[in-house]
Amino acid sequence: MDLSSINPILLLASLMVAATPLLLAAVGELVVEKAGVLNLGVEGMMITGAICGFAIAVNTGNPLLGVLAAAAGGAVLSLLFALLTQVALANQVASGLGLTLFGLGLSSLIGQGYQGIRPPSFPRLNIPGLSDMPVLGRILFSHDLMVYLGLIIVTAVWFMLKYTRAGLILRAVGENHEAAHALGYKVVRIRIMAILFGGACAGMGGAYISLIRVPQWTEGMTAGIGWIALALVVFASWKPWRVLLGAYLFGGVTVIQLNLQAAGVAIPVEYLAMSPYLITILVLVIMSADKSSAPASLGRVFHASR
Amino acid sequence: MKLSKLLTTAAFALGLATGAMAQDKLKVGFVYVGPVGDGGWTYEHDKGRQAVEAEFGDKVETVFVESVPEGPDAERVMTQMALDGAKLIFTTSFGFMDPTINVAAKFPDVKFEHATGYKRADNVSTYSARFYEGRAIQGHIAGKMTESNIVGYIGSYPIPEVIRGINSAFIHARKVNPDVQFKIVWAYTWFDPAKEADAAKVLIEQGADVILQHTDSTAPLAAAAEAGNIIGFGQASDMSEYADGPRVSSIIDNWAPYYIARVKAVMDGTWTSTDTWDGIGPGMVGIGEITDKVPADVKAEALALKDAIAKGDYHPFTGPLNKQDGSVWLADGEVADDGTLLGMDFYVEGIEGTIPN
Numbered sequence: 001m002d003l004s005s006i007n008p009i010l011l012l013a014s015l016m017v018a019a020t021p022l023l024l025a026a027v028g029e030l031v032v033e034k035a036g037v038l039n040l041g042v043e044g045m046m047i048t049g050a051i052c053g054f055a056i057a058v059n060t061g062n063p064l065l066g067v068l069a070a071a072a073g074g075a076v077l078s079l080l081f082a083l084l085t086q087v088a089l090a091n092q093v094a095s096g097l098g099l100t101l102f103g104l105g106l107s108s109l110i111g112q113g114y115q116g117i118r119p120p121s122f123p124r125l126n127i128p129g130l131s132d133m134p135v136l137g138r139i140l141f142s143h144d145l146m147v148y149l150g151l152i153i154v155t156a157v158w159f160m161l162k163y164t165r166a167g168l169i170l171r172a173v174g175e176n177h178e179a180a181h182a183l184g185y186k187v188v189r190i191r192i193m194a195i196l197f198g199g200a201c202a203g204m205g206g207a208y209i210s211l212i213r214v215p216q217w218t219e220g221m222t223a224g225i226g227w228i229a230l231a232l233v234v235f236a237s238w239k240p241w242r243v244l245l246g247a248y249l250f251g252g253v254t255v256i257q258l259n260l261q262a263a264g265v266a267i268p269v270e271y272l273a274m275s276p277y278l279i280t281i282l283v284l285v286i287m288s289a290d291k292s293s294a295p296a297s298l299g300r301v302f303h304a305s306r
Numbered sequence: 307m308k309l310s311k312l313l314t315t316a317a318f319a320l321g322l323a324t325g326a327m328a329q330d331k332l333k334v335g336f337v338y339v340g341p342v343g344d345g346g347w348t349y350e351h352d353k354g355r356q357a358v359e360a361e362f363g364d365k366v367e368t369v370f371v372e373s374v375p376e377g378p379d380a381e382r383v384m385t386q387m388a389l390d391g392a393k394l395i396f397t398t399s400f401g402f403m404d405p406t407i408n409v410a411a412k413f414p415d416v417k418f419e420h421a422t423g424y425k426r427a428d429n430v431s432t433y434s435a436r437f438y439e440g441r442a443i444q445g446h447i448a449g450k451m452t453e454s455n456i457v458g459y460i461g462s463y464p465i466p467e468v469i470r471g472i473n474s475a476f477i478h479a480r481k482v483n484p485d486v487q488f489k490i491v492w493a494y495t496w497f498d499p500a501k502e503a504d505a506a507k508v509l510i511e512q513g514a515d516v517i518l519q520h521t522d523s524t525a526p527l528a529a530a531a532e533a534g535n536i537i538g539f540g541q542a543s544d545m546s547e548y549a550d551g552p553r554v555s556s557i558i559d560n561w562a563p564y565y566i567a568r569v570k571a572v573m574d575g576t577w578t579s580t581d582t583w584d585g586i587g588p589g590m591v592g593i594g595e596i597t598d599k600v601p602a603d604v605k606a607e608a609l610a611l612k613d614a615i616a617k618g619d620y621h622p623f624t625g626p627l628n629k630q631d632g633s634v635w636l637a638d639g640e641v642a643d644d645g646t647l648l649g650m651d652f653y654v655e656g657i658e659g660t661i662p663n
């Protein structure tokens with residue numbers, strides 16, 4: 001065993017990278033669920049975003065355009081879900097599962113011909129002075145822009161939900177859609193916007209994997225992160241800061257367990273491999289012991305005629 | 307969808323329409339563990355399938371199912387193939403071993419070919435390639451080229467095939483560089499690009515400047531390219547799209563000649579259950595072009611090693627070799643027998659860490 005070979009600075013830096021796709025997808029789903037909609041299609045929207053972003057980035061040579069395309073791709077796919085559940089009033093669980101299957105198939109269709117191609121590399125933040133600082137510079141100030149975008153989105157969502165009128169309305173729609181409707185708020189319109197936001201975030205999360213974390217396109221490359229994001233929202237009690245904590249915990253333990261393996265720690269590999277799931281759930285369950293609960297209208301169909 | 311694929315589909319549909327008349331057409335099935343576009347293991351098996359089609363034209367019809375999980379679902383896929391009239395089925399991953407044996411028992415008229423396993427039956431052959439011969443050459447290059455003396459190795463599952471590769475690479479890296487250390491990470495997957503990339507990054511962060519992989523995607527090479535100044539090797543396929551980056555050579559699996567021979571045997575009625583394990587000599591294992599990043603003398607040594615292995619003058623597991631615990635495995639000049647190699651469940655002396663079970 002040689003723990004000294006683990007570099008804590010690089011560990012913290014790569015923790016942020018490993019957590020970002022999960023963070024983006026989860027914070028998008030948090031907004032959707034706060035509006036009272038349960039969209040189980042996160043995985044499908046992520047993988048669609050991954051290939052849309054990859055294809056556009058390769059064809060234009062501009063990774064930032066790729067990220068935009070990924071957000072658009074995820075949002076367009078989620079629009080399908082919005083039409084089914086908000087206009088046609090279909091069951092949300094079934095529609096969401098269908099969306100995942102559809103997204104996986106669609107992405108491998110679009111992805112024909114994109115295997116083995118290298119995407120243009122993503123710009124890294126480089127602030128003279130800050131990025132060169134000995135320890136903090138590497139951990140905090142020399143990531144790709146998407147890491148910061150993820151943090152900005154979490155902060156913005158937290159601020160919006162807690163301090164703005166728009167956040168209050170969104171929460172009202174999620175807690176009691178009939179009361180919100182009686183007050184004159186457009187429940188369906190608000191929910192569709194939330195769904196689109198969730199789709200865009202999931203799409204960007206997927207693109208983070210295909211453009212930055214791996215970076216390449218292979219079918220099925222999100223490999224279940226969308227489902228983890230869904231679980232994370234629940235265990236985080238629908239609170240943005242806990243989503244952030246959970247995502248960093250999960251990303252962190254994932255990276256740490258690989259580091260421990262490489263350092264030759266004498267813990268059976270099987271236990272190390274399951275540790276990210278166990279530790280994240282454990283911490284978040286303990287934290288959710290307070291009185292926070294799900295939005296009251298979560299998953300319920302709203303129809304204005306009643 | 308590409309035009310060529312569209313045409314193939316159309317031709318396939320046409321073939322189905324006329325298939326009722328052409329009963330002599332042999333249907334051959336392939337079960338893959340990853341997507342055909344993984345750029346590595348499954349990609350090469352699918353190239354073998356395409357070679358079969360090219361060789362026999364309209365005398366064969368091939369079908370494949372990709373991304374089949376290793377487990378009960380594999381039995382369902384194989385059963386469906388056999389019910390659909392496939393007379394020869396190739397199952398191309400170690401984890402398909404028991405499902406293949408189970409399904410083969412139910413379809414005695416269908417011939418099965420299982421890659422990299424060790425269980426046979428009257429209608430089940432096994433075939434594999436001596437990848438460890440290629441690993442010896444990789445180990446030689448890795449040992450010569452590492453500056454940090456740390457070589458990172460991404461393992462998939464702790465099965466004999468993978469352990470053999472680790473041992474072979476390590477023996478030959480140590481031979482040219484007594485200070486070299488291997489850091490081994492088990493990914494517990496054959497195909498998960500994000501996880502493979504994470505594993506490569508972790509190894510690089512812990513000082514490895516050479517990455518060897520025994521997983522199927524090109525993700526570790528992509529991660530190595532991102533990190534810079536790291537070398538790696540194509541696994542199962544040439545992965546030459548990374549040749550101007552980290553990839554300095556590769557192990558290429560060439561299944562086409564074997565697949566063509568086996569399909570021919572079924573057509574001629576000469577198929578019997580066999581156990582094939584071929585290496586560099588017969589051409590089942592190929593060594594991809596060694597790039598200019600490798601110094602000329604190292605390249606020459608590597609090629610000489612390749613020739614010696616191909617001719618049978620040298621066996622990568624030649625004594626004196628000790629097991630990890632220091633006990634003697636092979637005496638001076640003794641060569642490992644295939645039985646020990648096929649069931650290898652120990653590291654050789656010098657490798658740190660334990661094999662998960």
